[in-house]
Amino acid sequence: MAHQWQGVLREYADRLDVTEATPIVTLGEGGTPLIPAPALSRRTGADVYVKFEGMNPTGSFKDRGMTMAISKAIEHGAKAVICASTGNTSASAAAYAAHAGIQAVVLVPEGKIALGKLSQAIAHNAELLQVQGTFDDCLDIARELSANYPVHLVNSVNNDRIEGQKTAAFEVVEVLGDAPDFQFIPVGNAGNYTAYTRGYTEELERGITTKLPRMFGFQAAGSAPIVLGHPVKDPETVASAIRIGNPASWELALAARDATNGYFGAIDDESILDAHRILSAEVGIFVEPASAISVAGLLERSEAGVIPAGSKVVLTVTGHGLKDPQWALRVAGGGEVTPTVVPVDTAQIAGVLGLSPSGAA
Numbered sequence: 001m002a003h004q005w006q007g008v009l010r011e012y013a014d015r016l017d018v019t020e021a022t023p024i025v026t027l028g029e030g031g032t033p034l035i036p037a038p039a040l041s042r043r044t045g046a047d048v049y050v051k052f053e054g055m056n057p058t059g060s061f062k063d064r065g066m067t068m069a070i071s072k073a074i075e076h077g078a079k080a081v082i083c084a085s086t087g088n089t090s091a092s093a094a095a096y097a098a099h100a101g102i103q104a105v106v107l108v109p110e111g112k113i114a115l116g117k118l119s120q121a122i123a124h125n126a127e128l129l130q131v132q133g134t135f136d137d138c139l140d141i142a143r144e145l146s147a148n149y150p151v152h153l154v155n156s157v158n159n160d161r162i163e164g165q166k167t168a169a170f171e172v173v174e175v176l177g178d179a180p181d182f183q184f185i186p187v188g189n190a191g192n193y194t195a196y197t198r199g200y201t202e203e204l205e206r207g208i209t210t211k212l213p214r215m216f217g218f219q220a221a222g223s224a225p226i227v228l229g230h231p232v233k234d235p236e237t238v239a240s241a242i243r244i245g246n247p248a249s250w251e252l253a254l255a256a257r258d259a260t261n262g263y264f265g266a267i268d269d270e271s272i273l274d275a276h277r278i279l280s281a282e283v284g285i286f287v288e289p290a291s292a293i294s295v296a297g298l299l300e301r302s303e304a305g306v307i308p309a310g311s312k313v314v315l316t317v318t319g320h321g322l323k324d325p326q327w328a329l330r331v332a333g334g335g336e337v338t339p340t341v342v343p344v345d346t347a348q349i350a351g352v353l354g355l356s357p358s359g360a361a
């Protein structure tokens with residue numbers, strides 16, 4: 001029988017706190033492609049690969065952490081889970097809770113969630129509340145509720161999430177045969193930045209790899225607390241998945257940066273959307289805006305002369321473009337794309353396309 005990928009808990013059971021007592025709740029997450037990106041290699045002189053996390057079951061890397069968090073929650077007897085979310089955590093928690101037959105409660109900032117993600121959470125039957133505040137307010141309330149009521153917190157402040165997410169680094173190493181020189185990653189709460197660093201560090205300790213990658217994390221300029229060195233009260237950016245003003249894993253992320261000779265940078269929204277266009281049009285990978293910041297970060301750092309020619313570079317793109325597709329219709333500078341309308345007439349359409357008949361020499 002053909003091998004089917006078993007999800008990260010079974011594939012990496014020896015590397016995670018999974019025992020006979022753990023009921024494995026999986027939708028087959030992980031095993032995502034690491035795609036060579038010749039167009040980005042040509043632009044930068046580096047050897048660039050894209051880890052396409054939009055290929056996970058709910059369309060983001062959150063599934064790697066959620067399979068672990070929900071499985072452990074149930075092992076500990078939870079009947080309901082709660083999370084704050086900029087969108088993808090809610091979609092993932094809702095799907096895994098539905099699969100396990102438990103209730104998911106989701107707190108999201110009112111009016112700030114991409115339609116695709118909201119639709120997923122509702123479809124998977126989460127109890128979804130729009131809070132009249134920011135993501136950071138939602139997380140504070142979710143923490144208080146989980147401390148005082150019988151609901152289990154599945155945000156990335158829950159270490160099970162980080163544990164599940166570290167498996168992405170294992171997959172990169174399996175494909176490349178060693179750690180890359182640079183790992184680029186979008187940063188919101190910095191949980192994933194922390195998780196990749198942990199995964200790569202474990203590989204080095206096991207003697208599988210020869211080095212740690214330099215961990216390069218990027219925040220949107222309007223939402224860049226780690227870069228600024230202080231919380232941002234009203235974060236604003238088109239990259240809604242990383243619109244976070246007070247990252248939960250801030251301290252862990254600074255430690256990870258220092259341990260890997262890493263870097264945190266900020267990228268403005270226009271550059272994020274430019275990178276989104278390049279990744280879509282030149283590499284063929286469709287992501288949500290937050291994910292494109294990995295590409296924007298590489299282009300900016302390459303321009304700054306920090307990426308030596310021939311470096312092995314992995315860009316993690318965190319979420320699928322279909323979750324928040326409207327940005328693809330925006331052209332550079334602000335206008336909207338309106339596809340040309342044509343009559344039902346082959347000759348006229350050929351004319352519009354600038355085609356001449358093949359027979360005509």
Ligand SMILES: *Cc1c(COP(=O)(O)O)cnc(C)c1O
Pocket residue numbers: 060062088089156186187188189190191192193241242288290291318319320
């Ligand atoms: C959650 C998320 C992020 C940010 O990850 P953190 O672990 O919060 O830093 C980035 N991109 C997408 C698409 C996300 O859903």
